[in-house]
Amino acid sequence: MVDRDPERCIECQVCVNQCSFDVHYYDAEDDEVRSHEENCVGCHRCAVFCPTQALTIRRNPLDYRENYNWRPEAIEDVIKQAETGGVLLTGMGNDKGYRIYWDHLVLNASQVTNPSIDPLREPMELTTWLGRKPDRVELAPDSIDLKTELSPQVKLEIPVMFSAMSYGAVSLNVHESLARAATEAGTLWNTGEGGLHPRLYQYGANTIVQVASGRFGVHPEYLNIARAVEIKIGQGAKPGIGGHLPGEKVSREVSLTRMIPQGTDALSPAPHHDIYSIEDLAQLIYALKEATNYQKPILVKIAAVHNSAAIASGMVRAGADIIVLDGLRGSTGAAPKIIRDNVGIPIELALASVDSRLRQEGIRNQASVVIAGGIRTSGDVTKAIALGADAVYIATSALIALGCHVCQQCHTGKCAWGICTTDPALTKRVNPEIGARRLTNLLHSWSLEIKDMLGGMGINAVESLRGNRLHLRAVGLTDTELEILGVKMAGS
Amino acid sequence: MYNINQVNNPHHDDKLIEACSLFGMMDTTGRRFSGRDIVRAIANMHVRGNGLGGGFAVYGLYPEYDDAYAFHVMYLSQEGRVNTEAFLKQKFYLLHAEDVPTQPIPAIVNPPSVWRYFLEADSQKCDGQSPDDYVVDRVMEINASIKDAFVFSSGKNMAVFKGVGYPEDIASYFCLTQYEGYLWVAHGRFPTNTPGWWGGAHPFNILDWTVVHNGEISSYGINQRRLEEFGYPCTMHTDTEVIAYAVDLLMRKHHLPVEIMAKVLAPPFWSNIERRPPDEQNLLRTLRQVYGSLMLNGPFTTVIAHHGEMIGFTDRIRLRPLTVGVKGSMLYLSSEEAAIRLICPDLDRAWIPMGGEPIVGRLGRSNIQC
Numbered sequence: 001m002v003d004r005d006p007e008r009c010i011e012c013q014v015c016v017n018q019c020s021f022d023v024h025y026y027d028a029e030d031d032e033v034r035s036h037e038e039n040c041v042g043c044h045r046c047a048v049f050c051p052t053q054a055l056t057i058r059r060n061p062l063d064y065r066e067n068y069n070w071r072p073e074a075i076e077d078v079i080k081q082a083e084t085g086g087v088l089l090t091g092m093g094n095d096k097g098y099r100i101y102w103d104h105l106v107l108n109a110s111q112v113t114n115p116s117i118d119p120l121r122e123p124m125e126l127t128t129w130l131g132r133k134p135d136r137v138e139l140a141p142d143s144i145d146l147k148t149e150l151s152p153q154v155k156l157e158i159p160v161m162f163s164a165m166s167y168g169a170v171s172l173n174v175h176e177s178l179a180r181a182a183t184e185a186g187t188l189w190n191t192g193e194g195g196l197h198p199r200l201y202q203y204g205a206n207t208i209v210q211v212a213s214g215r216f217g218v219h220p221e222y223l224n225i226a227r228a229v230e231i232k233i234g235q236g237a238k239p240g241i242g243g244h245l246p247g248e249k250v251s252r253e254v255s256l257t258r259m260i261p262q263g264t265d266a267l268s269p270a271p272h273h274d275i276y277s278i279e280d281l282a283q284l285i286y287a288l289k290e291a292t293n294y295q296k297p298i299l300v301k302i303a304a305v306h307n308s309a310a311i312a313s314g315m316v317r318a319g320a321d322i323i324v325l326d327g328l329r330g331s332t333g334a335a336p337k338i339i340r341d342n343v344g345i346p347i348e349l350a351l352a353s354v355d356s357r358l359r360q361e362g363i364r365n366q367a368s369v370v371i372a373g374g375i376r377t378s379g380d381v382t383k384a385i386a387l388g389a390d391a392v393y394i395a396t397s398a399l400i401a402l403g404c405h406v407c408q409q410c411h412t413g414k415c416a417w418g419i420c421t422t423d424p425a426l427t428k429r430v431n432p433e434i435g436a437r438r439l440t441n442l443l444h445s446w447s448l449e450i451k452d453m454l455g456g457m458g459i460n461a462v463e464s465l466r467g468n469r470l471h472l473r474a475v476g477l478t479d480t481e482l483e484i485l486g487v488k489m490a491g492s
Numbered sequence: 493m494y495n496i497n498q499v500n501n502p503h504h505d506d507k508l509i510e511a512c513s514l515f516g517m518m519d520t521t522g523r524r525f526s527g528r529d530i531v532r533a534i535a536n537m538h539v540r541g542n543g544l545g546g547g548f549a550v551y552g553l554y555p556e557y558d559d560a561y562a563f564h565v566m567y568l569s570q571e572g573r574v575n576t577e578a579f580l581k582q583k584f585y586l587l588h589a590e591d592v593p594t595q596p597i598p599a600i601v602n603p604p605s606v607w608r609y610f611l612e613a614d615s616q617k618c619d620g621q622s623p624d625d626y627v628v629d630r631v632m633e634i635n636a637s638i639k640d641a642f643v644f645s646s647g648k649n650m651a652v653f654k655g656v657g658y659p660e661d662i663a664s665y666f667c668l669t670q671y672e673g674y675l676w677v678a679h680g681r682f683p684t685n686t687p688g689w690w691g692g693a694h695p696f697n698i699l700d701w702t703v704v705h706n707g708e709i710s711s712y713g714i715n716q717r718r719l720e721e722f723g724y725p726c727t728m729h730t731d732t733e734v735i736a737y738a739v740d741l742l743m744r745k746h747h748l749p750v751e752i753m754a755k756v757l758a759p760p761f762w763s764n765i766e767r768r769p770p771d772e773q774n775l776l777r778t779l780r781q782v783y784g785s786l787m788l789n790g791p792f793t794t795v796i797a798h799h800g801e802m803i804g805f806t807d808r809i810r811l812r813p814l815t816v817g818v819k820g821s822m823l824y825l826s827s828e829e830a831a832i833r834l835i836c837p838d839l840d841r842a843w844i845p846m847g848g849e850p851i852v853g854r855l856g857r858s859n860i861q862c
């Protein structure tokens with residue numbers, strides 16, 4: 001509901017121009033700015049930009065009769081489907097009340113028997129190397145000459161990377177903001193499946209390029225310019241289904257980068273049509289390794305699903321150097337609502353079981369584990385590392401740093417914050433210079449916070465926390481949950 | 493089944509938390525000397541322990557049986573001894589067995605009996621395993637499955653004497669001034685969450701490796717998980733056990749020299765690595781990348797000994813003390829400098845090493861490497 005305080009409104013029409021959902025309009029006859037409140041998505045663009053703070057956006061109090069089963073969302077979805085006969089689309093991540101395990105895990109701190117370490121006075125290391133590692137180092141006999149040669153490793157200054165968001169789903173300015181911030185902060189960003197605009201080739205050393213089922217924008221230069229290549233099998237927001245970029249979003253530039261005709265729908269099939277089993281995955285991994293002369297680690301990303309542990313073990317054996325698990329709360333530019341809200345498992349459980357399984361099989365060192373899907377704070381990052389992750393991907397938090405207010409309208413192409421859109425009038429709302437600075441700030445503040453937490457635990461290098469579940473305790477979980485997480489109850 | 497964990501860690505804590513004093517001394521010419529001085533030195537650090545554990549390791553102890561595995565085994569009952577001896581006779585060739593001589597003193601209450609055995613194992617007994625691996629497995633078997641028996645030490649020409657009490661009391665109880673060795677290590681313990689039992693005192697031993705340690709490793713959780721992947725179940729829940737297994741893995745199984753092993757357990761900072769020449773950089777980087785989960789984090793000082801070698805180092809930022817003293821061919825490592833000065837007032841040199849920097853004393857090498 002849009003509340004406009006007439007005492008404050010000066011009819012400047014900023015809100016009219018800012019709103020991409022046609023909520024505000026100017027009535028010339030009455031010389032008054034009015035609202036079509038039914039269009040409001042709650043993105044706050046107008047409220048933030050109104051010069052006189054005349055606007056308040058509130059939840060619409062028009063309630064249905066109370067019903068725990070038939071909540072407004074369920075009723076409205078049925079109505080929409082009755083009108084359109086189609087699949088309901090949505091944006092962003094699962095917004096349902098599934099248990100967020102991060103909020104049931106707490107971290108440890110040193111008291112008396114060992115000292116905490118002060119990051120302001122002592123070095124504190126977050127440096128993380130992603131890639132396949134052997135179980136031992138070999139030296140030439142009777143010397144300290146190194147015989148072991150590692151397969152390619154990627155260095156991260158902070159174990160947080162920007163997750164895949166394709167050009168087309170987000171704007172070029174967003175891509176550029178991410179690329180510049182990753183370069184500055186010493187981490188990686190990910191192109192998503194829509195190719196890489198040539199303007200951004202200069203950031204290749206900090207870029208992960210994605211190869212997805214649609215193969216959009218994949219060519220030798222694209223692969224070789226990157227630091228690492230990611231095969232996308234699945235996405236947490238829509239496990240088991242492909243992608244769909246509507247033709248309206250396929251502008252000239254997007255079409256060039258994706259290598260498809262302008263204005264055509266970009267459809268990624270649900271499976272890779274050359275991967276129907278694990279040995280096919282191995283072939284694609286090695287095809288990409290061949291194409292990049294064994295210079296780049298290959299990531300394989302799956303959505304977290306019931307058998308993640310077994311699948312992950314197969315992926316490691318198939319040659320993946322880094323495995324990526326994208327959880328139930330992972331976001332999307334567009335996905336069928338029913339899939340986003342009902343398919344997949346929480347990332348915390350997937351991570352714990354994958355890390356445990358790889359260790360049981362003695363192959364955990366052979367691949368790094370990266371997780372994605374709903375990481376909100378440096379606390380979540382730190383807990384993820386303690387559970388067993390080498391690094392995490394963030395996307396929604398990065399977009400929030402760029403202005404996103406999580407209004408879940410990404411699929412409409414009308415993002416009022418100029419993020420999830422290719423409309424030039426809107427995309428210019430993100431300035432890559434400012435965007436990069438805000439993202440770098442975010443990573444910087446998280447790295448300070450992670451260092452504080454590490455120091456508190458008496459640890460001065462992140463590898464001593466990785467998989468160190470003794471530094472976690474749980475609050476309010478069942479025995480089965482504790483067992484899967486491999487964490488003890490607080491107090492025990 | 494005899495549950496070590498139940499005795500050792502009755503509260504089921506993540507691990508045992510303790511602080512301590514440690515002392516090591518070695519004559520790098522191999523000259524053997526008695527335990528008199530080390531007992532005085534460790535007694536000088538009395539207040540660093542709380543009487544819940546003291547122990548010694550002695551190398552060059554049994555020259556008459558220098559090629560046999562010397563087992564020191566503790567028994568809580570006659571039955572434990574009968575079963576263990578039957579087991580040993582079946583699995584090894586028994587050269588000699590005897591009760592370890594003791595001298596009852598008021599400070600030592602209710603001691604278990606301790607016996608020593610000199611054992612040999614040939615390829616027929618070992619059934620395809622290397623003798624060392626075979627011995628490790630049999631020791632684990634005794635500790636895990638024979639009731640009321642616990643192996644203190646199992647190396648050749650060396651032994652561990654330990655128990656519940658202050659180290660100087662343990663020394664009088666086992667009459668340590670009557671033994672001679674070229675390398676001695678001592679430990680006084682201050683545990684906080686274990687009642688203290690004889691097997692849980694330090695040094696911790698596996699084959700001829702002994703480890704004493706002062707500290708609390710905050711990386712314990714991941715160290716232990718990583719070692720389990722390599723087939724070392726950590727049943728004692730102590731940092732010392734984790735260090736011992738890591739050393740065994742790195743040096744015996746992965747054939748890394750002692751200085752490299754120290755770089756795995758207490759690696760230099762990345763910023764420091766980047767300043768080294770390219771080859772060294774590459775080596776140190778690879779070690780950290782591959783063995784990151786074995787890095788020991790948090791405060792510790794450790795002294796690790798095996799035949800012919802004694803090595804001491806602290807954590808990377810030296811959160812626990814270590815002082816080195818050198819006099820001629822003698823090398824001293826101690827929690828406190830005063831303890832060294834007490835037994836050797838005219839040291840050639842005494843210093844505090846940098847965090848993570850290993851101090852190595854090696855038989856036959858007169859200059860101490862540092």
Ligand code: SF4
Binds near residue numbers: 008010024
């Ligand atoms: S932006 Fe604010 S002041 Fe301007 S027209 Fe809208 S409500 Fe009125």
Ligand code: SF4
Binds near residue numbers: 091414
């Ligand atoms: S990206 Fe834009 S459309 Fe999507 S949730 Fe954020 S503000 Fe809304």
